[in-house]
Amino acid sequence: MTDSDDDYPYAARTEGFVVRVRPVFLDDQSDEADGKYLWGYEIRVENHGDVTAQLRSRHWIITDGNGMVQEVTGDGVVGEQPTLEPGEAFTYGSGCPLNTPTGFMAGRYQMVAEDGRAFEIDIPAFSLDSPYARRTLN
Template sequence: MPNIPFKTSLIGINVVTTYLPSHSSPTEGHYTYAYTITISNASDSPVQLLSRHWLITDANDEIQEVRGAGVVGEQPIIPPGESFRYTSGATLETAIGYMEGSYFMVVREPMNVPPEDLPTFEVPIPAFTLHTPTALN
């Protein structure tokens, strides 16, 4: 499906990250982080998140690329004025890194048309850091 003109500024992305020491092993180069993302829809139409694309970069400039359908096993429909929140995770080989990416979405109108038959639009996800509590001090 082709991309459509859509004010992507009407889709808000808020990210909160947490270092998970109980799931990490710094001596083995495993630093695990949780990130909670809230996607808000300030448009007048329902939107559906179809897929995601992430670039996860550690302090050694090693990049993990992740593509997939939906998020956490869902392809949520977000009504106008509402939001969808989910938590996922990433593991790095360093104490500091960052993630950036994009969501591919559709305006879910009319609802009786399958999402694959609707035009898509891309919502960029600005870079956010992943770091242990003392890594940036």
């Protein structure tokens, strides 16, 4: 596992797996005047346990700056259903559009171990903040 933990500001550990996230606001693909904001994110799934398992599906909960929630489910990630042996990692990138300049995402991956046991691992909640978001102090 070559990437530094410091490269990913968000992390969650479940069932011997660590999911790390690095979001980035894509200013050049966003348009404040049209209320369109886009983020990219890189996710790294690491198997620190002793069981080989396949990532079968995902469940995202995406919340925009107005509190509107969208749930997204689907098979695998970016068209793949990677199998991770102990000590292995899988990294992929994807994106998320919002109609507000801020929001957050969280979710879970559904995994299946070699012995057929199904379990879920957490995707940490991570913030989607653009330079257009209003900052307030209470």
